[in-house]
Amino acid sequence: MATPSPSTPLTLSGKTAIVTGASRGIGEGIALDFAARGAKVVLTYSSSKSDSAVSTTINKIKSLNNGSDAISVRTDLRHPSAPGEIVSATLSAFGPHIDILVNNAGCELAKPITEMTAEDFSYVYDLNVRAPLLLSGAVVPHLRAPGRIINISSVGARSGFKNFSAYCSSKAALEGLTRVLAAELGEKGGHTVNAVNPGPVQTVLLEGIPRSLVEWQKDATPVEHRLGTIDDVVQIVAFLAEERSRWVSGQCISASGGFSMW
Ligand SMILES: NC(=O)c1ccc[n+]([C@@H]2O[C@H](COP(=O)([O-])OP(=O)(O)OC[C@H]3O[C@@H](n4cnc5c(N)ncnc54)[C@H](OP(=O)(O)O)[C@@H]3O)[C@@H](O)[C@H]2O)c1
Incomplete structure (x- = not known):
């Protein structure tokens, strides 16, 4: 994982962001990038095994000295009480508004x-x-306009990967949720809601995907026939978090080097 650069423009200065699943992989990359852009970031995760990795990430953020800050919340998002815990911890640490x-x-x-x-x-x-x-x-009752909700879906949402019935259909459901929330929240001061659909990225999650499927995806990826990097995905998420994406809502953006073209 790259260390965020203190020279990154502070495009998220004054913003408070919650990133779930930020103990490693894509979520950690997003949290570090948002902090490098000046945001106060809440990193959530669920496993005590991730405690020291999260502490390391928070220390990296605190050493940026660019107005950013970070806290962590360890809570299992499969439990219905987790959202309330995350929002309470966010408001206690960073004040009454959530932006992203x-x-x-x-x-x-x-x-x-x-x-x-x-x-x-x-x-x-x-x-x-x-x-x-x-x-x-x-989050919505505390979402300061123009707020941002960004859902990390997958190219699996629009693919028929055999043996991934629950995963692929769950990511298709997340796309559906993205469109409904975009319709529901847009008139409340310009909130946008979008999804980013990564292709394969080398993380712990990818270790559970059969290598043959990953190799086939690489072959079918027009841009350099390679895996995506965490940064490839993070840059798209950053764009959607920033003010300049204000006219993009209800979209599912494929972060896959052209593997998926729709
Ligand atoms: N990597 C890929 O190739 C790829 C491709 C397409 C889409 N995606 C999507 O990108 C997102 C991130 O994937 P990743 O590859 O970065 O995965 P990852 O490395 O496995 O990280 C998953 C994160 O989610 C957290 N988490 C797991 N179970 C949780 C729970 N019950 N409650 C709260 N947090 C939990 C983990 O922390 P703890 O273990 O500490 O709980 C970790 O921080 C996922 O939505 C995934 O579907 C990934």
Whole structure:
């Protein structure tokens, strides 16, 4: 993970952002980037195994000395009480407004449809769909206009990857949620709601995806036939978080080097 540069323009100065799943991977990259742009960032995660990684990220942010700040909230987003905890901790630390919510925490599950159980469905949907829905609802009363909600979906939302019925359909549901919230919140002072759909990026999550599928995706990626980097995704999220994206809402932007063209 690259260390944020203190010379990054402070385009998110004075903003408070919540990034879920920020202990590693894409979420950590987003949190570091937002802080480099001057934001106060709330990093959420669920596992005590991630405590020291999150402390390291928070120390990096505090050493930027650019007006940014960071706190962490360890809470399981599969639990319906988590959104309230995250919002309370945010308001206590950084004051009465929230400007940006990134629903990034997510999980995958590879299983043939004949083996899929109701528990498997809840495992995936409670984190990938219900948590973004409930956390958005908890944040909106405090969302300062023009606020930003950015959902991290996947190219899987629009692909038929075999054995990923719960994952791919959950990300399609997240796209649907994105459009509804864009319609519901846009008139409240210019809030925008968008999704970013990454293709494969080398993170812990990707370790659960069959290598053959990842290699096939690389071959089918027009731009350099490579995996995406965390920074490839972060740059798109940063654009959507900033003021300059004000006329983009209800969109699902593919961050996949052209793997998905719609
Ligand atoms: N990597 C890819 O190739 C790829 C491609 C397309 C889309 N995406 C999407 O991008 C997002 C981030 O993926 P990633 O690859 O960065 O994943 P990752 O490395 O596995 O990180 C997942 C993050 O979510 C947190 N998390 C997991 N379960 C949680 C729970 N129950 N409650 C709260 N937080 C939880 C994890 O922290 P703890 O373990 O500490 O809880 C971690 O911070 C996901 O939504 C994923 O679907 C990734």
